Amino acid sequence: MRYTSANEYYRSLFGQKIYRLALDAGCTCPNRDGTLGYGGCIFCSGSGSGEFAADRNLPIKEQLLQAKEKVAAKCGSGRYIAYFQNFSNTYGDEDVLKQKYEEAISDPEVVGISIATRPDAISEKMYGILEELSEKTHVWVELGLQTIHEKTAVWMRRGYELSVFDEAVRRLAGISGHLGVIVHVIMDLPGENEEMMLQTIGHLNELPVHGIKIANLNILKDTDLAGIYQKEPFPLMEMEEYIGLLEKIIRRLRPDIVVYRMTGDGAKRTLIAPLWVANKRLVRNSIEASFRLHDVQQGTDYIAERT
Numbered sequence: 262m263r264y265t266s267a268n269e270y271y272r273s274l275f276g277q278k279i280y281r282l283a284l285d286a287g288c289t290c291p292n293r294d295g296t297l298g299y300g301g302c303i304f305c306s307g308s309g310s311g312e313f314a315a316d317r318n319l320p321i322k323e324q325l326l327q328a329k330e331k332v333a334a335k336c337g338s339g340r341y342i343a344y345f346q347n348f349s350n351t352y353g354d355e356d357v358l359k360q361k362y363e364e365a366i367s368d369p370e371v372v373g374i375s376i377a378t379r380p381d382a383i384s385e386k387m388y389g390i391l392e393e394l395s396e397k398t399h400v401w402v403e404l405g406l407q408t409i410h411e412k413t414a415v416w417m418r419r420g421y422e423l424s425v426f427d428e429a430v431r432r433l434a435g436i437s438g439h440l441g442v443i444v445h446v447i448m449d450l451p452g453e454n455e456e457m458m459l460q461t462i463g464h465l466n467e468l469p470v471h472g473i474k475i476a477n478l479n480i481l482k483d484t485d486l487a488g489i490y491q492k493e494p495f496p497l498m499e500m501e502e503y504i505g506l507l508e509k510i511i512r513r514l515r516p517d518i519v520v521y522r523m524t525g526d527g528a529k530r531t532l533i534a535p536l537w538v539a540n541k542r543l544v545r546n547s548i549e550a551s552f553r554l555h556d557v558q559q560g561t562d563y564i565a566e567r568t
């Protein structure tokens with residue numbers, strides 16, 4: 262059984278290892294500014310699920326410089342993807358956002374741009390901007406779906422229906438340039454059993470999805486979920502159990518879908534549970550060992566041609 266990791270995908274596309282630089286476009290989110298609600302998704306932190314980005318008040322060029330300094334020690338390649346991470350990065354004045362995207366890709370070391378957002382926060386004008394952008398560089402749009410199950414989506418206050426997501430994926434994938442859709446999903450959400458989680462993967466297989474970021478549910482400080490968990494703790498998967506689930510996910514996943522992430526990656530200082538996630542080296546080694554044992558291998562057989 263083979264799957265394509267982000268590293269392999271980047272190597273196939275750019276011939277070398279590529280680092281992602283977390284940036285902040287200064288956006289908010291319709292789920293936080295009152296348009297849909299004020300509290301945001303139940304697991305979302307005050308920084309809009311982007312703990313690693315630079316100061317949002319700085320110009321993009323300055324943010325890029327600072328982010329490069331952070332990874333300079335481990336990054337020899339000097340080629341990067343500008344990753345607009347916090348909140349909904351297509352939500353706001355389109356002309357201002359376009360300028361920020363352009364500023365990021367004007368850096369000669371930036372080889373592509375990744376934009377995290379919600380499927381209901383992409384205006385007609387923004388679709389046009391993304392199309393233009395995708396004709397100049399590699400663009401990835403990252404959509405936070407988390408689950409296909411309506412009951413869980415309501416519980417987590419996601420604020421849009423599955424059909425809205427499906428429609429956005431199809432539209433984005435239909436864009437003529439180099440654009441890929443990466444979907445964020447969360448496993449181990451309360452009320453979901455294994456079959457329900459695998460149904461979410463099965464649904465993505467039916468859509469023109471380029472990549473996936475899989476996370477186990479992380480309880481982070483400064484979130485409404487933390488309040489619920491601390492008042493009434495509920496069971497979370499142990500590492501071994503989660504790795505077993507990951508194997509089933511990889512076996513179910515369409516092989517051309519690039520796997521960008523396999524666990525939650527909240528900042529260690531904000532993590533409440535499960536604590537095993539913080540030991541990134543142990544988790545990575547355990548996943549590799551278990552995958553080796555069960556013949557789940559990284560491989561380049563299925564590199565997607567688009568983007």
Ligand code: SF4
Nearest residue numbers: 290292301302305348
């Ligand atoms: S859509 Fe993203 S930024 Fe908005 S509340 Fe949900 S997790 Fe936070």
